[in-house]
Amino acid sequence: MSRRFALVLVVIGLLAGAITAPMLLDRARETPATSEAANARPAMWPHPKPTPTPTPSPGAPKNGEAWGWTQLTPRGTVIRWATTELPAGVCPTVNYTYQGMRTGHQMVFVSGPFGTQFPTTVCRLPVPDGATNAVVQSTTTNARIINPANLQLPLARWQAAGRPRPNSIVAIGDAGCEVRFTNPALDQNCSHDWPFQPLSINAAALSRPELVIEAGDYVYREQPQAANDATPGCDMQGQAADWDCLVKDFFRPAAALLGQAPFIFARGNHEVCTPGIGRGAEWFRYLHTVLFSNNQCFTYPDTPTQPVQINAGTLHFVLMDTSSATPGNDFVLDPQEVPLWRRAFDQVNALAANNPTQDYFLISHKPLWMVQAASSTTVTWTNPTLEKSISQTALTALAPNIRLVISGHEHLYQLLGFNSSRPPQLTVGSSGSELNTAPDDSKVLGKVVDNQPVRKSISQDVHGYLLLRDQGQWHLTFHDTSGSKLGPECTLSNGATKRLTCV
Template identity: 30%
Template sequence: MVSLRHVLGAAAIAALAISGLPQGGPAPLQAATEPLYAWVQMVPPGIGQARALVPAGTACPDLIADGRAVPMRVRAPADRANGFAVTSCQADLPAGASALRVGSLELPTSKAAPQRIAVIGDTGCRIKGGRAQACDDPAAWPFPAMAAAVAAARPDLIVHVGDYLYRESPCPEGDRGCAGSEWGYNWGTWQADYFAPAGPMLATAPLLLLRGNHETCGRAWRGWYRFLAERDWTPECRDYEAPYAIDIGTRRLVVLDSTHADDREAKPHQVTHYQALLHAVNGLATADADAAEGRPTWLLSHKPFWSIGRIKGAKGPHPHADGYNAVLQAAEAAVPLAPEVTGILSGHFHLFQALSFETRKADAAAGAATIARRPNQLILGNGGTMLARGAAASLPADFDAWGMAARNFITMDRFGFGLLEPVGADWQLTLSGSDGTAFARCAVVPFDARCAPLQ
């Protein structure tokens, strides 16, 4: 079974408070019925968890594991006042279970060493202000087809790097592409933007889910915490959550909640907070390192530490980038990531991008050059929402990548998802579109990712 660890302690479990009930007490629940949706999610403290959503007023169903009924408990009660007429249910998976079902919905089982890991992010249909996608047009918003393509790839684990809900405003008047769409931070929008289109993925593999900046305390946090957060639900929002780790065979994934890291300004209070979180990340990355013989680790962070948008003129000796993320860069400069962290997997920037770093410095004492490196940065924020256009396609020879040389840089502003597969001690990443056709492939080795288009 996949192993997970918290670093800053177990999440607090608070009593579930239901407000506004009649004086005579809550109305009796109806018998459990077919769940609206059900899935398996990888969460602390070390096992997979079955989750299900049922209509308000309905009892949680049983999880059927190898023919045995396991009661599901209420994760989050319905909250009609805030637009959530559904109850969220959960149950820890029994160890070694080989067949799982909730109602008629068969659920995937978890593997201790996933060999095929799908990665997707930033999937919702954007409707905000005057910017709107045509949510019913598969070419304009391909996430429903993308989810089916992910399922067809038969992954052992699916990583969503965050940002699920994008329908934040009413469809602009006269816009036929999104006319009649759900919008707002409520159940109807969560269903339209994520659960309904994600159905094929939910049935295929366990999910490892990251919080995105669309799920922050001023935005869609209620749905995130009710349905998808790794910790047990409490009716409160937190700006920062503790990092945690998940082991996949001989490799380790460490999840960082980077949702509140400001992209443009290195705000001192945020930098201080993320320095503490990076110390925690390093603790997870190096835990049991001797026993694991230097277990290679990937950091999962919705917001990338480094990304390259447009190239700007030099204020100093070199051209530089308009890119993300000022807070994370400042925090990492003060608290460098442990050498076990060889790569960072992110979303947030709505395209695919791969970036590696290396600087050679003369070392007079050693009589040779020393090599300074950062973890390679992979960005897969192209899962369905409106793409970012105009990012640099190549870099000047004297480009300054935050004090290092950039290597093997590639940007592709097209919709897609990634499939990571082990090749010896390394990885191969294949990028595919909503029809399942591969359009790029990367050889991903420690501190480097060499990518090339296939078409």
């Protein structure tokens, strides 16, 4: 090989590298980074590529309604947009400030209308850490009504303040108005006895969270036509899984919180794929960490339902899809399901090993340890199948840096603490739906679940939300729908022993 020819090859190689590097960087941005858990968790699916979308015609009449909100996802902060405006396919521009520069960014088209069930254009926009002041450009949308009305979309305030993690988190769950297929005598009066909207307003104004966790189960209108606040689009049998019912049961009453802070959304058992009763396709179109279209729906262990890690600075969340766990009976051990969920908890622990010195919260719609009822001699626990699955993992427990478990599903508030390496279980299924009767806490203390006695039990059958505050240690309080603190304030100790002190 001549020296001149070798030099040519070197130049060609350098040019190829210059071209390939950006391509690889773009690909890395579109595909989630693999973690140390890669051997336990299948690689995630590719992200949709950005595609240009049309802009509104000047002078076009305003029509339809748009909803914008912010989510934390495994890929970081993402602004979401769903609009019924016509013409369909238009994605607006969002202005935000980043590294001292204020620029506009057109959102990326994800999906268009799907019949009458989903009459929406859905768009997304990833936002870099440290960005501030995200505002929708009103001239880039035809929507007549825009939510939030001030066009401002909340971003991560802790990053702008130079703090390592959020210092205030609100957790809610099971918030919709309950209108049942069976026992209509137990239906809620959605016009007068459904407290989710005032809860949202007061939690946003008084607790001012920097992050909101929604523990799942969004729409409870199994018979929309039977609700006493039925409106067109959510007033006929068969519309329970339609966009209008999601707006009515979640987006509209949650508007104050959606305008206050980014959300993390868990999937509940009302969002399963079962035809006729599940809203799984709706979940994957609007609320999942990565959005799908064409009525796609997945069930664990399908790849899109694997546990994922979501970061809020140095605070990390593992989002675990337990929507399909123990569909027959939450209170009976199902040995056939144990290997499936053991694998899921091994994945959870592998994710927590990514940052072993930092705090993780596990979010699972179905509680891992929870008391439905208690007497002097016996306790009714939920969920023994998930509990057994944890005990059969490689660690025989949850990873030591998982500090809390946050769940919903059971319609009450309950805190269970073990004063051991096991994390406290917080159940927050109390934000709107018909409530269950809380157990007698005095009869729960000392009862043993999976070889550990309960040392703290605080239960409330009152509508409300959980507030977590970071003051060097995590402080936990339950608040009713007016925003008033109800019951003691508990402090979670740092260190290997997760001790709760409540006053």
